[in-house]
Amino acid sequence: MIPRLQLIPDSASSISHEVNLFFGLMVILCSAVATGIAIFLIYSAVRYRRRDPNEMGSQRRNYIPAEVTWIALPFLFFMGMFAWGAKLYFEIERPPDNTVNMYVVGRQWMWKFQHPEGQREINTLHIPVGRPVKLIMTSEDVIHSFFVPAFRTKQDVVPGRYETTWFEAIQPGKYHLFCAEYCGTKHSGMIGWIYAMNPDDYQRWLTEGAPEGSLASQGEKFFHQFGCSNCHHFDNAGRCPNLLNLYNHPVQIGGGETVLADDGYIRESILDPNAKIVYGYQPNIMPNFTGQISEEQLVALISYIKALSPSPGTQQPSSSGTTPKNYGVQKGIAGPGATSISGSHLEQR
Numbered sequence: 001m002i003p004r005l006q007l008i009p010d011s012a013s014s015i016s017h018e019v020n021l022f023f024g025l026m027v028i029l030c031s032a033v034a035t036g037i038a039i040f041l042i043y044s045a046v047r048y049r050r051r052d053p054n055e056m057g058s059q060r061r062n063y064i065p066a067e068v069t070w071i072a073l074p075f076l077f078f079m080g081m082f083a084w085g086a087k088l089y090f091e092i093e094r095p096p097d098n099t100v101n102m103y104v105v106g107r108q109w110m111w112k113f114q115h116p117e118g119q120r121e122i123n124t125l126h127i128p129v130g131r132p133v134k135l136i137m138t139s140e141d142v143i144h145s146f147f148v149p150a151f152r153t154k155q156d157v158v159p160g161r162y163e164t165t166w167f168e169a170i171q172p173g174k175y176h177l178f179c180a181e182y183c184g185t186k187h188s189g190m191i192g193w194i195y196a197m198n199p200d201d202y203q204r205w206l207t208e209g210a211p212e213g214s215l216a217s218q219g220e221k222f223f224h225q226f227g228c229s230n231c232h233h234f235d236n237a238g239r240c241p242n243l244l245n246l247y248n249h250p251v252q253i254g255g256g257e258t259v260l261a262d263d264g265y266i267r268e269s270i271l272d273p274n275a276k277i278v279y280g281y282q283p284n285i286m287p288n289f290t291g292q293i294s295e296e297q298l299v300a301l302i303s304y305i306k307a308l309s310p311s312p313g314t315q316q317p318s319s320s321g322t323t324p325k326n327y328g329v330q331k332g333i334a335g336p337g338a339t340s341i342s343g344s345h346l347e348q349r
């Protein structure tokens with residue numbers, strides 16, 4: 001069987017049609033300009049060729065209106081394309097506020113996905129149709145590139161930092177996922193599928209089992225296992241900063257600077273705590289976790305810290321002890337009270 005020759009991949013995301021249009025117009029405009037120049041070049045070479053060995057070049061002045069036209073028109077056309085391209089770029093780069101966040105870890109040679117509800121997948125990712133999905137991605141080894149042609153999504157995944165991208169699938173289906181950066185002998189095998197599902201099917205899929213609990217509750221276990229809870233109390237009485245309501249809030253650090261406590265900041269603060277010490281706290285109290293913790297454990301811990309910052313309207317935690325009760329009412333997210341409910345409280349030392 002000869003596979004279908006496909007010049008343009010499926011269009012299955014909210015931006016793919018505009019990207020198609022932009023790309024198509026770019027091709028037409030560039031071909032038109034290139035063809036025009038080629039035709040004029042050939043015409044001039046024939047029309048103004050040297051007819052006699054003794055012929056001298058003409059001293060004729062430039063024709064100003066023609067020069068203005070061929071400078072101004074292409075300039076306007078291409079600046080227009082630039083403006084449109086910039087608008088499209090910002091749309092692609094800036095995720096909307098109401099995203100479903102998934103964590104992606106690339107490694108030689110597979111894609112690992114973690115849902116906030118706790119599901120883990122390898123080389124397959126299930127997503128709901130009609131909801132923007134944000135991917136927070138990192139690599140365990142070398143640079144990979146997350147490429148879903150049908151979504152017009154391509155983002156390099158770099159070790160040691162988080163890269164984000166987002167898309168919104170607009171029709172259910174199964175779409176190819178590639179690694180688009182040569183990353184070793186089995187680079188071509190670092191492929192998978194994205195399953196875009198109707199919201200109902202997606203909900204059903206989600207309930208079909210997350211044996212380890214939500215990502216945040218896994219993170220809570222690590223929070224106790226790694227001894228974080230010994231110093232990070234929820235009442236400002238610990239030796240280390242209170243992590244309640246930290247996520248995505250500004251933090252004042254030594255030197256008067258203010259940073260946003262996003263995924264990248266929390267990651268850095270776990271791996272290299274002395275990099276940015278919160279104002280009023282001492283350095284060298286928290287151990288360095290570089291090499292002690294896997295990327296998956298990191299994203300679980302970050303999810304837990306994120307769950308400690310409930311969105312407005314949800315129940316606020318009490319601030320009287322290290323493990324406030326009755327917290328974590330949001331579906332799929334466990335707060336500090338969750339382990340005591342499940343009876344697996346792991347605080348040690």
Ligand code: CUA
Pocket residue numbers: 106107109143144145179180181182183184187188190
């Ligand atoms: Cu990973 Cu190519």
